[in-house]
Amino acid sequence: NAGVTQTPKFRVLKTGQSMTLLCAQDMNHEYMYWYRQDPGMGLRLIHYSVGEGTTAKGEVPDGYNVSRLKKQNFLLGLESAAPSQTSVYFCASSSRTGWATEAFFGQGTRLTVV
Amino acid sequence: RKEVEQDPGPFNVPEGATVAFNCTYSNSASQSFFWYRQDCRKEPKLLMSVYSSGNEDGRFTAQLNRASQYISLLIRDSKLSDSATYLCVVNGNFYGGSQGNLIFGKGTKLSVKP
Secondary structure (H helix, E strand, O other): OOOEEEEOOEEEEOOOOOEEEEEEEOOOOOEEEEEEEEOOOEEEEEEEEOOOOOOEEOOOOOOOEEEOOOOOEEEEEEOOOOHHHOEEEEEEEEOOOOOOOOOEEOOOEEEEEO | OOOEEEOOOOEEEEOOOOEEEEEEEOOOOOOEEEEEEEOOOOOOEEEEEOOOOOEEEOOEEEEEEOOOOEEEEEEOOOOHHHOEEEEEEEEEOOOOOOOOEEEEOOOEEEEEEO
């Protein structure tokens, strides 16, 4: 049972390069989230999706784009990477946001932009 | 004001101690509340949901005060294995749209010493 899988797990980018982070879940969850985690800042919501074909902005969406073309996949894109986007990125999914609903996380992607 | 605020920590306690974490949230329409645990360089994992009437799971007790928009977590008889960062998580429409988001506090680090 894979749960939530993120690829890649590590990446080093040069400033201005682009990349896509892939999140895949096999639990048939409707909701998916992308967070970034920086020291002293906690987890901050970048974008989220409440279902296939829908996306919405979170707290820190600038510099990122997302797509949810298939229910099981949620892609996070960086069109022109900047050093400020050096962070650990976590994807999560949940069946709904309601009582006692658990969000499951991927193992994270450690991105360094030089 | 940050949407979800926690004690800054860190908390350094001896084995067997009782430790309490506090959290406040800004959105009075929030529907669901959780405590997550995050080990160093790992993904967050659900510790327990928080119910209006309060709930207990072994050595862990969670309380919710909707009027004060306050959540707490009590750990009794601390173990070395309890060392981790504890994250307060709240569901609510913090960033607009018609669906809820999962918003994390910055977390409080706990170190339990022999």
